[in-house]
Amino acid sequence: MDIENVASLARLQLSEDEKIKFKEQMGSILNYFEDLKDVNTEGVEALVTPTDINKDYRKDGSVSWDKASDALEIAPLKKGNLFQVPPVV
Amino acid sequence: MKDLTQLTAKEINSGIKNKQFKASEVMSSFLEQIDAKDKELNAFITLNDKAMDLANAVDNKIASGEDIGALGGVPIAIKDMLCTEGLKTTAGSKMLENFIPPYSATVVNKLEQSGAIVIGKCNQDEFAMGSSNETSYYGNCKNPWNTDYVPGGSSGGSAVAVAASMAPISIGTDTGGSIRQPANFCGVVGVKPTYGRVSRYGIIAFASSLDQAGPFSKTIEDSAMVLESICGEDPFDATSSANTDLSFVSSLNNDLKGLKVGLPKEYSDGEIDGEVAAAVETAKKQLADLGCEFVEVSLPYTKYAVPIYYIIATSEASSNLARYDGVRFGHRADFKDKPAADLLDFYSRNRGEGFGTEVKRRITLGTFTLSSGYYDAYYNKACQVRRLLQQNFTDTFKQCDVLLSPVTATPAFKIGERIADPITMYKNDIFTTSTNLAGLPGLSLPVALHSNGLPVGVQLTAGAFQESHLLNIAHKLEQSIGFKGEIHS
Numbered sequence A: 001m002d003i004e005n006v007a008s009l010a011r012l013q014l015s016e017d018e019k020i021k022f023k024e025q026m027g028s029i030l031n032y033f034e035d036l037k038d039v040n041t042e043g044v045e046a047l048v049t050p051t052d053i054n055k056d057y058r059k060d061g062s063v064s065w066d067k068a069s070d071a072l073e074i075a076p077l078k079k080g081n082l083f084q085v086p087p088v089v
Numbered sequence B: 001m002k003d004l005t006q007l008t009a010k011e012i013n014s015g016i017k018n019k020q021f022k023a024s025e026v027m028s029s030f031l032e033q034i035d036a037k038d039k040e041l042n043a044f045i046t047l048n049d050k051a052m053d054l055a056n057a058v059d060n061k062i063a064s065g066e067d068i069g070a071l072g073g074v075p076i077a078i079k080d081m082l083c084t085e086g087l088k089t090t091a092g093s094k095m096l097e098n099f100i101p102p103y104s105a106t107v108v109n110k111l112e113q114s115g116a117i118v119i120g121k122c123n124q125d126e127f128a129m130g131s132s133n134e135t136s137y138y139g140n141c142k143n144p145w146n147t148d149y150v151p152g153g154s155s156g157g158s159a160v161a162v163a164a165s166m167a168p169i170s171i172g173t174d175t176g177g178s179i180r181q182p183a184n185f186c187g188v189v190g191v192k193p194t195y196g197r198v199s200r201y202g203i204i205a206f207a208s209s210l211d212q213a214g215p216f217s218k219t220i221e222d223s224a225m226v227l228e229s230i231c232g233e234d235p236f237d238a239t240s241s242a243n244t245d246l247s248f249v250s251s252l253n254n255d256l257k258g259l260k261v262g263l264p265k266e267y268s269d270g271e272i273d274g275e276v277a278a279a280v281e282t283a284k285k286q287l288a289d290l291g292c293e294f295v296e297v298s299l300p301y302t303k304y305a306v307p308i309y310y311i312i313a314t315s316e317a318s319s320n321l322a323r324y325d326g327v328r329f330g331h332r333a334d335f336k337d338k339p340a341a342d343l344l345d346f347y348s349r350n351r352g353e354g355f356g357t358e359v360k361r362r363i364t365l366g367t368f369t370l371s372s373g374y375y376d377a378y379y380n381k382a383c384q385v386r387r388l389l390q391q392n393f394t395d396t397f398k399q400c401d402v403l404l405s406p407v408t409a410t411p412a413f414k415i416g417e418r419i420a421d422p423i424t425m426y427k428n429d430i431f432t433t434s435t436n437l438a439g440l441p442g443l444s445l446p447v448a449l450h451s452n453g454l455p456v457g458v459q460l461t462a463g464a465f466q467e468s469h470l471l472n473i474a475h476k477l478e479q480s481i482g483f484k485g486e487i488h489s
Helices: A003-009 A016-038 A068-073 B009-017 B023-041 B051-063 B106-113 B156-163 B180-186 B220-230 B274-289 B300-323 B343-354 B357-370 B376-396 B422-427 B433-438 B467-481
Strands: B044-047 B075-079 B117-122 B169-174 B189-192 B212-217 B260-264 B293-297 B402-406 B442-449 B455-462
Touching: A003 A016, A003 B343, A003 B357, A016 B300, A016 B357, A016 B376, A016 B422, B009 B023, B009 B051, B009 B220, B023 B044, B023 B051, B023 B075, B023 B117, B044 B156, B051 B117, B075 B156, B106 B117, B106 B220, B117 B156, B156 B169, B156 B180, B156 B212, B169 B189, B169 B220, B180 B189, B180 B442, B180 B455, B189 B220, B189 B467, B212 B220, B220 B442, B220 B467, B260 B274, B274 B293, B274 B402, B274 B442, B274 B455, B274 B467, B300 B357, B300 B376, B300 B422, B300 B433, B357 B376, B376 B433, B402 B467, B442 B467, B455 B467
Parallel strands: B075 B117, B075 B169, B260 B293, B260 B402
Antiparallel strands: B044 B117, B169 B212, B189 B212, B189 B442, B402 B455, B442 B455
């Protein structure tokens, strides 16, 4: 596994130690997954959720929410009614 | 007066209703117990400073003759995975160290509507990723039977809170065994409901197709009461079920005569501790005396359960945890001295600092198994085998009403013993993950004490939405086994 590429896809900074350790561990974990290759799954539909999903879509409308100020309160940084981020360019 | 912390939720509720004692006396007894025990056990991350006021409000309702509800005045500990409005919710992570949710999970709302009072938020593995509570940012939680041992995980704090009588009941979440395994390690009852029984709204998402919340308690009856409160359809969770068979308490004493108990062949293979196997035999004998019949069943695909589980759970986690970017909430790195090179660097540093090692390992793995060129070989393949596994269970429940098996191959292990080796830790979930993959209800019931002094339980698993059967069988078995979960320390 190309750890640096995967970590970049995951937007995840890893330390040098983590990169070395993960590379080794991922090898044995993926090896452990190899057993699945023995199973014949030709024509089997993938099961992505175990029970039927409620297909009644809710009405596409707006609902008012009065906790916006509480949500802003937990922002790492804010300015007025806005979430603030440092310059990133 | 009797020690109120030794009472069940049912006894507490009826004692308050009958004016034998007050809700405020109950609450202060449990808070004193937490004060005495939790410095060592570390089961709580945050206590609810409004708990005493809420107990007083219940006493006022009693004084004015109002109904207090089925769980009225009962303190309940909640895993820190469930959002509680105005009360810090960390998921056991540094990422959410300062997160105060502006809303509560549906489960919490429902419990409060039944009159229960949130006493505090429980320690857990970070984002529920772990089987020993050792991945928590807030320190290890310890097993009250022997503090050198893990309490299990990921809902370790919720199990310990009940085992050490710091709360009569608690809530955990179970994605691959995270309620049943710590219940087993701590000698309490733990129930994972059918997928869809309990709304996931407001529960911090780990693996959405597997996560379910459920109760811990000292008795099956208490768990049945909690389940009647928390189950049901929720417009905020499209996967919640409209199934209205919620007669859990009233079914508890049904006769078991002629019920068929399946014994999965594959669950007795491998390296199972002799006394764990003996606990299963004890349960089998008691069930036979109660009139149950036995049938050997085979679930050949369960041998693939752990690899299927770790592919699906990590894939879903890598997607669910993408929301933690440090913009609107959660941990943000310090960019004053070293500005972000670009947007990618901003996200990566926030996430790299906010997440612990096990979470990073699983996000990395899940990102890989979903990535272009590997999706079919890993994620899609795992979902295909998942269907075969589910079909295995559907066929098996045509032959029997419930399955009896161990919960784990051994009792609790020592702190530090398995944390360095992810695969050994992952294999710990060998008997529990299949239940989540197939979406079934399951529970852990304490049976005996191991010669090493730690509790050992058994697992019962039923068909989808068959909780009434499951709890009925477990209740009768509990009565005939008569396990006393009293910790002498």
